Amino acid sequence: MINQSQPSDADFQLIPESVKANLDDEKISAPSLTFTQDAWRRLKKNKSAMVSMVILILFFILAFGSSFFETHNPNTQNPAATNLPAKIPGVPIPGLNGTIMQGGTRVDAYQQAGMKPGTFYLMGTDSFGRDLFSRVLYGTRISLTIALVATFFDLTIGIAYGIISGWKGGRIDNFMQRIIEIIMSIPNLVVIILLILVLKPGMVSIILAIAITSWTSMARLVRAETMQLKNQEFILAARSLGENPVKIATKHLLPNLSSVVIINTMFTIPSAIFFEALLSYIGIGISAPQASLGTLLNDGQKNFQFLSYQMWFPAIVLSILMICFNLFGDGLRDAFDPKSK
Template sequence: MEEKLKLDPASFEPLPKADDLDNEKIAAPSLTFLQDAWLRLKKNKGAVISLFILIVMFVVAFGSTFFISHDDLIRSAPQYANLPTKIPGIDINGLNGKLKVAGEWVDIYERNGVPSDVHFILGTDYLGRSLAQRIIYGTKISLIVAVAATFFDLLIGVTYGIVSGWKGGKVDTFMQRVIEVISSVPNLVIVVLMLLVLKPGMTSIICALAISSWTTMARMIRAETLSLKNQEYVLAARTLGESPHKIAWKHLVPNLSSIIIIQTMYTIPGAIFFEAFLSFIGIGISAPQTSLGVLLNDGQKSFQFLTYQMWYPAIVLCVLMISFNLLGDGLRDAFDPKTRR
């Protein structure tokens, strides 16, 4: 008969805690999706600098409402017409009120009898209006257009894309054909049609954006919704009787957030350039109002002799569009590291 195996009670004593038991312990704090994306975004110096530039431009442009009146923008002062840049304390040709005339640098302020305490850091236009004030106001117009494009992308594009992808079938087919019809009409034609009903200005531009700017966002959201609606957590929510509205808000929108943010950042530069182009050719913002496109149009008329009148608004427009593009690239890499080159 086999002997029974007897276990020593000491075998059941807990093992002494060793230092090597915690070698695989995760010491880093847990991060949410947005926190992890923010950490990746901060590593992209170009995107961070662009974000800072855009914040400053937003603050200055919209804060100008408190220190730049409408009368300051339209009031002409012929005695100060076409004055170049003059920054107090700086004695560098081109920044000290001097222009090159017939090969020689001439102090335009002194020649025109401008008082010594009067200076314009970005010069004046042909009516003596401060170019700095008009550029700030023009930047505000461009940013308002950017906000309008963002609004229509979020309100119409996201909603339209989710409904199209969620419904599927004949509803999806019909909604996509509507987008194809809208996309086939150039934006310029839409603006011209708006001018038959409305006056040239911000209203016609915003109406054109409301009609056609959201189609790209709707297509991208629709494609992603078709993929997400078959995921297990969405099927579980439908099985539990959740309404489509709650499923879209609780499950689809959070998972679509990266696409929404990235596409919005690429839509904004296009909308800003669209407004500047319309104003440049004379069917956008009209006098006495101003925008970057209007300033470029005015500056190119005297570009051969007064180059600063075109260079300054052109630089601001370029910085604005480049900043949004770099920030969009940074957000793309932060929200979706797999796309990083």
């Protein structure tokens, strides 16, 4: 038989106080973080994404706040100040100090045009004497407004359509997906041309074209994620408890779809900006005298050989916007979905 003797006090040994003090030396502890806090922590480590975010915030502030500090009206023509180069006070760099090369020598274009002392245009003027800086800010505002409208339709029609399609499944899902395929098979350019035949070139036509076509990609992504999530245990538990499908969508599905929605939104915005710039550049978007980045590029390329700055400034702004949105979107994708690396 096994001897089952009871332990006595002699079988135990007290731990010295010096050892007790060092018991927690190797203890690893970290504050508990929510999903959003953890994503923000990862995003802050991505320097390119953070720099892009700061630049985009500055663009939004300058574009939408330009009406409060604009130096000149973007549509006011001044025949006496046509084709003046950029002039930034206190900057002696050629090309930014208001001077041009004439007859092999550099002359002050503002003094030659008879401008009053203290007059300056940060990005110069166009062939009608309009301030290019104010027009670039105004054009950026137009482009960002159209991008925000595209985002709005993505977040309303796209998410709702995708959740309903993925949640219902079966014949309803099959029918709704055929509608999306029909819409996606029609090129955006064809849609905008058909709208121009009914309306006129401008923001209304572009916004309607985006409203008709932009939400389809978001709807398909949300539908795919919804079909995976609706079979998860927490969704089945909510359904078995008799939870309203609307509440299930808002309380359980949307929080778990947030990463897909945010990432896709950040790639929708630059696509909308480029779409508007392309339409305005070829003459079927924003019409004169309104300014957009596309119309400014169209006007600038006409004088590019002799007055290249008229095209360089809007091209640089458009390029920075596209690069920053894409870098910020990449950073959000890595932050919300670390497995995608």
